[in-house]
Amino acid sequence: MFGQTAPRAVVSLDGVEVTTASRTGWFFIGFDRDAPPITLLTVSRDGETFQHRITVAPGDFDIQRIDGLPADQVSPQDPALLARIGEEAKRKAIGFASLDDSDGFHHGFLPPLDGWRLSGRFGGQRILNGQPNRPHYGADLAAPTGTPVYAPAPGRVSFAETGLHFEGGLILIDHGQGVVSAYLHLSRIDVRTGQSVQPGQTIGAVGQEGRATGPHLCWRLKWRGRNLDPMLMLRNPL
Template sequence: MERPAAGGLCRPRRIPGALDGNPELSGLDRRAALAGLGVAALWRPAFAAAPGLTLSGRFQQGGFAMGRTAPRAQIFVDDVAEGLASQAGYFVVGFDRDAGPEARIRVVTEDGEATHVAVIAPGDFNIQRIDGLPEDQVAPQDEALLARIAAEVERKSKGFASLADLDDFRQGFITPVKTYRLSARFGGQRILNGEPKKPHYGDDLAAPVGTPIRAPAGGVVSFAETGLHFDGGLTLIDHGQGLITCYLHQSRIDVAVGDTVRRGQVIGAVGKEGRATGPHLCWRMKWHGRNLDPMLMVGAKQP
């Protein structure tokens, strides 16, 4: 080092090529030159690899996608946060009965993110006409009955809000009734007593009263009540991350809220309670408020 001038600072000894970008200076020489300036290391930003993203499923209205990515990655659908992947990295996404033509699925971790834009095929929905229903099952007017229905909706909403930290959906589903006749398909436009109503958000599996109903996959019971005005006996099962299956019109319920159920376990029996013209199980599925076709999940394979 040169001695400082009076009132001045020490000036570092200049190493040829160290500061003037000499292209002939090797990396090792350059590091040595920088060390000669008292620089211990040259900071560079680190760019980590993006998380992996693998998807399988039924990419159509009422369908779903099962994904695998980094454990506990954040899941976004169309830029809306929809929770976290499981500890094993699995997650599920649902496409509503009225979903648009595309869905942007994005997974985010501290290391990066990955995105897939899914093309959603239109569903094939029919028109379903049902006549001869009691008027209070189509357009109830009695104030006491309306208050009862509102209270039932409030209780059910808590069951639909369940977000169990599970990934029991990843092995796919079996049908909840072994032998049945599909008497009404998911998504059909309902016309009740000649009055247009909401689409039918379930698959009707016609079977005799008392036919056992099986859990199609493992999960936790988030709602179980009998005697509901429209639904009769109703059970809800959370299979993980808000994927909820619903079992309507049951004559008997064999489980209670908080119970853990395994795939194939009997949870109740087919009935004709509530708004029903004959014995059947109305099997429904929801994911974060979206209405899905549960039959599309039967036999699904994890990614």
């Protein structure tokens, strides 16, 4: 959810400060897959405080079974590969921790593709090669390799690399307030870290690099460490 209040007001959830409203007053908060059913929103500025109790509806998550993956894409054992994965994780963490002082999220998102088939829903329990794995924190949008991928909203690229073990080509875009969208398995990257992007701008192309069994865009969204469903940000939900 997002809303508008006094510029630079402090926003808290359940007594914990989570963000500060932008210079135009916009703020964003997100609820992850296993959020509690009730949370208390508090907005404070210049001695004034507003509180609102929020009811969070439970999600509906399926079970996704994927077989035929290489063993090192499910349970990597090689020390050199594990070291590489660890270094990649550190670089990705920096990108996800980006906190741009902007509010490009507040008009919602445009679709990142012109057309797709939803091949994997957000939050589904993953069973990879018969082994239970962590939930899938993205929406899988199946489309042919080379299909252009677009920026869904204004933002700044906080990470852009190819050749990652799990993600292949990966782009992260910071839309402000810690709202970071992610684009995985790209066959091509057309932007660089630090670059500003606008809605509808081509940032890369669909591929099947990394842990993927076919061409698709795994589209993800994080807010200050919480995994969110990016499909909920679409201006015109499908």
